[in-house]
Amino acid sequence: MATKPINIGIIGCGHIAGRHVRSYEQIMQRENDLFRVTAVCDKAEESARAFAGQIAQWQGEAPMVHTDVHKMVVHYPIDGVDICTPHYDHHTTGVQCLDAGVNVMIEKPFGVTVKASQLIVEAAKTKKLITACAENVRRGPSQRAAYWAINQKGMIGQPRLFFCQHAMFQKYDEPHEWHWRTDKFMGGGGWIMDSGSHFADTTRYIFGDPQRVYATVRQYEQWPHIRDGKTVYDDREDTWMAILTFANRVDGFWSFSAAAKGQESKTIIYYGSEGCLVDEGDVYQGPVPAAKIIRPGQEPRLLSDIIPEFMAALTAEERGRMFPHGFEDGMTLEIYDFMRAIATDTKPEIDGWEALKSKAVCEAIYESAHCSEALRYDDVVSGFIEGYQREINEYWKI
Ligand SMILES: NC(=O)c1ccc[n+]([C@@H]2O[C@H](COP(=O)([O-])OP(=O)(O)OC[C@H]3O[C@@H](n4cnc5c(N)ncnc54)[C@H](O)[C@@H]3O)[C@@H](O)[C@H]2O)c1
Numbered sequence: 520m521a522t523k524p525i526n527i528g529i530i531g532c533g534h535i536a537g538r539h540v541r542s543y544e545q546i547m548q549r550e551n552d553l554f555r556v557t558a559v560c561d562k563a564e565e566s567a568r569a570f571a572g573q574i575a576q577w578q579g580e581a582p583m584v585h586t587d588v589h590k591m592v593v594h595y596p597i598d599g600v601d602i603c604t605p606h607y608d609h610h611t612t613g614v615q616c617l618d619a620g621v622n623v624m625i626e627k628p629f630g631v632t633v634k635a636s637q638l639i640v641e642a643a644k645t646k647k648l649i650t651a652c653a654e655n656v657r658r659g660p661s662q663r664a665a666y667w668a669i670n671q672k673g674m675i676g677q678p679r680l681f682f683c684q685h686a687m688f689q690k691y692d693e694p695h696e697w698h699w700r701t702d703k704f705m706g707g708g709g710w711i712m713d714s715g716s717h718f719a720d721t722t723r724y725i726f727g728d729p730q731r732v733y734a735t736v737r738q739y740e741q742w743p744h745i746r747d748g749k750t751v752y753d754d755r756e757d758t759w760m761a762i763l764t765f766a767n768r769v770d771g772f773w774s775f776s777a778a779a780k781g782q783e784s785k786t787i788i789y790y791g792s793e794g795c796l797v798d799e800g801d802v803y804q805g806p807v808p809a810a811k812i813i814r815p816g817q818e819p820r821l822l823s824d825i826i827p828e829f830m831a832a833l834t835a836e837e838r839g840r841m842f843p844h845g846f847e848d849g850m851t852l853e854i855y856d857f858m859r860a861i862a863t864d865t866k867p868e869i870d871g872w873e874a875l876k877s878k879a880v881c882e883a884i885y886e887s888a889h890c891s892e893a894l895r896y897d898d899v900v901s902g903f904i905e906g907y908q909r910e911i912n913e914y915w916k917i
Pocket of ligand 1: 530531532533534535536560561562563566586588603604605606608612626627628653654655713
């Protein structure tokens with residue numbers, strides 16, 4: 520695809536970057552000349568060094584090791600960076616790289632707030648560079664097949680409503696080690712925008728944009744964590760209930776609780792005028808291959824049996840775009856999509872604007888709970904409503 524290898528830098532050498540590195544290795548096995556990881560960067564030098572060592576094993580050459588993003592992107596020729604830092608850092612590092620003339624792919628949930636996400640989108644626009652979001656879930660065969668089954672084959676008829684809810688109790692007797700995710704300013708929020716960013720993206724992919732959002736968000740349990748020898752409490756919500764009304768008139772109920780004692784319950788069903796899709800996964804990352812399409816008077820059909828039919832129906836162009844080299848892992852596909860966008864100077868499937876809009880679904884839930892009102896989704900996308908996000912924006916001077 521590329522005439523010369525794309526120089527990639529990886530920023531933030533923690534948990535998810537380790538998964539990305541495995542995907543880079545798989546891509547290189549299939550397309551040796553597409554890219555080189557020429558630099559890795561982490562504030563913790565030992566993490567960056569360990570990553571460089573791992574990459575050298577399959578790449579043949581070790582990337583340079585950096586601890587400072589600015590030095591890495593300003594002094595060395597890099598075409599694209601893969602930003603895998605915590606949520607609060609995404610806009611700072613993202614804008615820094617774009618200002619230095621480098622395309623960026625940023626892990627979900629994109630910016631820590633809508634305003635932070637807008638900063639990234641604006642910087643990319645000004646510099647005429649690519650911003651991609653490392654959103655993996657919608658790219659999987661079962662999510663693509665669900666889209667096809669619902670929107671192209673009409674297998675459940677006209678989509679009408681969904682219930683996506685899970686209530687359970689998470690024991691928290693012993694304090695856990697503190698993590699940036701538990702801090703409102705660093706994480707931006709809890710599961711609604713962390714794992715929930717996958718739900719927001721896939722739901723927008725299948726049903727389009729919401730129009731209106733009403734939600735309650737609560738914390739019933741106090742979860743202790745140990746930070747620098749002291750006990751601190753988790754800021755994150757443990758329960759929410761959200762009603763999403765989509766522009767195409769689908770109404771959806773999305774809810775999770777980790778504070779529901781006595782009996783666990785889970786229902787994930789998408790209903791249409793002719794039948795439904797019953798999912799067996801969690802409330803974040805579905806639909807999974809074990810999901811079933813059920814229509815009155817017909818045998819239920821597993822999504823895993825529909826996937827080969829969907830694959831066979833793809834044109835060569837569609838197959839090459841969605842599953843290049845036959846890759847089916849969402850992270851490998853998101854990375855390939857980013858590099859293809861750089862090589863061909865085209866838009867990645869989930870660019871900054873798409874990512875901002877998915878992020879705004881999650882923020883609309885926090886915002887609605889904050890003001891106890893149903894909100895227009897567009898008012899959250901635009902940044903007009905930011906009651907919940909204001910203190911995060913102020914804290915980071917956004
Ligand atoms: N797609 C998925 O399914 C998925 C799963 C897990 C995490 N994530 C996302 O990946 C991102 C990172 O999460 P994680 O779990 O890997 O976190 P992590 O804490 O394990 O790793 C973050 C790393 O970034 C480094 N870092 C922080 N600020 C930096 C800076 N300015 N410059 C250089 N290095 C810096 C830290 O030292 C750390 O090594 C988050 O956005 C998270 O939501 C995505």
